Amino acid sequence: MSEQAVSALPGAEATGVVTVREMGLQGMVSLRGDLAALGTVVMRLTGAEMPAVRAMTKGRGIQVAWMSPDELLILCDHGAADTLVADLTQAFEGQHHLALNLSDARAMFGLSGNASTLRDVLAKVTPADISALHPGEMRRTRIQQVAGAIWFETETEARVICFRSVAQYMFDLFTVSAKDGGAVGFNR
Amino acid sequence: MLTLTCPCCGISACETELAPGGEAHLKRFGPGSPDADFESYLFLRQNSRGVHFERWRHAMGCGKWFLAARDTATLEVFGTYSAQTTEPPADIIAAIRAKRPDWSPA
Numbered sequence A: 001m002s003e004q005a006v007s008a009l010p011g012a013e014a015t016g017v018v019t020v021r022e023m024g025l026q027g028m029v030s031l032r033g034d035l036a037a038l039g040t041v042v043m044r045l046t047g048a049e050m051p052a053v054r055a056m057t058k059g060r061g062i063q064v065a066w067m068s069p070d071e072l073l074i075l076c077d078h079g080a081a082d083t084l085v086a087d088l089t090q091a092f093e094g095q096h097h098l099a100l101n102l103s104d105a106r107a108m109f110g111l112s113g114n115a116s117t118l119r120d121v122l123a124k125v126t127p128a129d130i131s132a133l134h135p136g137e138m139r140r141t142r143i144q145q146v147a148g149a150i151w152f153e154t155e156t157e158a159r160v161i162c163f164r165s166v167a168q169y170m171f172d173l174f175t176v177s178a179k180d181g182g183a184v185g186f187n188r
Numbered sequence B: 001m002l003t004l005t006c007p008c009c010g011i012s013a014c015e016t017e018l019a020p021g022g023e024a025h026l027k028r029f030g031p032g033s034p035d036a037d038f039e040s041y042l043f044l045r046q047n048s049r050g051v052h053f054e055r056w057r058h059a060m061g062c063g064k065w066f067l068a069a070r071d072t073a074t075l076e077v078f079g080t081y082s083a084q085t086t087e088p089p090a091d092i093i094a095a096i097r098a099k100r101p102d103w104s105p106a
């Protein structure tokens, strides 16, 4: 199945004051349930600690993000998502939960560049307090007209995820926000 | 701009990240209840000028419902609290009284 999988905007890239790239296929598994009862299995299958509120933790090539009081997002290799869902489903058999491979329902973008300019490009299109966002936290918010989530891998490398159906909108939006001359010098 | 702190995820959310859900603490009158009660449940609201309790959903965020106490005239926010609450909690009442000594719960 994954051999035929195609990401939302393969190879899309635009460079202005920062570089915007569609990141290609990305595994995303949604896990819902009583978070207090999921931690041990999540640790065993991903190597990642249960994240605190809004936090992200790292495991074996995997990141786990806190999405809501009863939801986690597990970021993994695209090809590993189905297996992970099967393992989670087996581990939580008889326990109220939901494990679902949402990889192909989503799109992911990478924005990289100068730390302060990068924050400006993001801050222009969301009401979220980008100056307060640092690596290790995921901020779900509104990104102009659509829902999305933003996090920093490093101070100079940001990630944005959104629904696949609005991938073109998101790419075009950040392309405009990152246009040459678009730095506003707010974040320093 | 109205900013409410979501008690479910701790984010100070801009009004545009939230979906409004109308008046909080309504008592539901369903099938079999008197017409007058059903009508008031469906249509009749306090529409307060001043202290007001509302439902909000953190739609562009954690997705959860929560409740908020604010002043509809000044937009001053007294506090936000769990949606799993049938009446305003004591700390919210105290926060309102501290700012509005003349106010009393309906």
Ligand SMILES: [Zn+2]
Binding pocket: B006, B007, B008, B009, B010, B011, B058, B061, B062, B063, B064
């Ligand atoms: Zn929230």
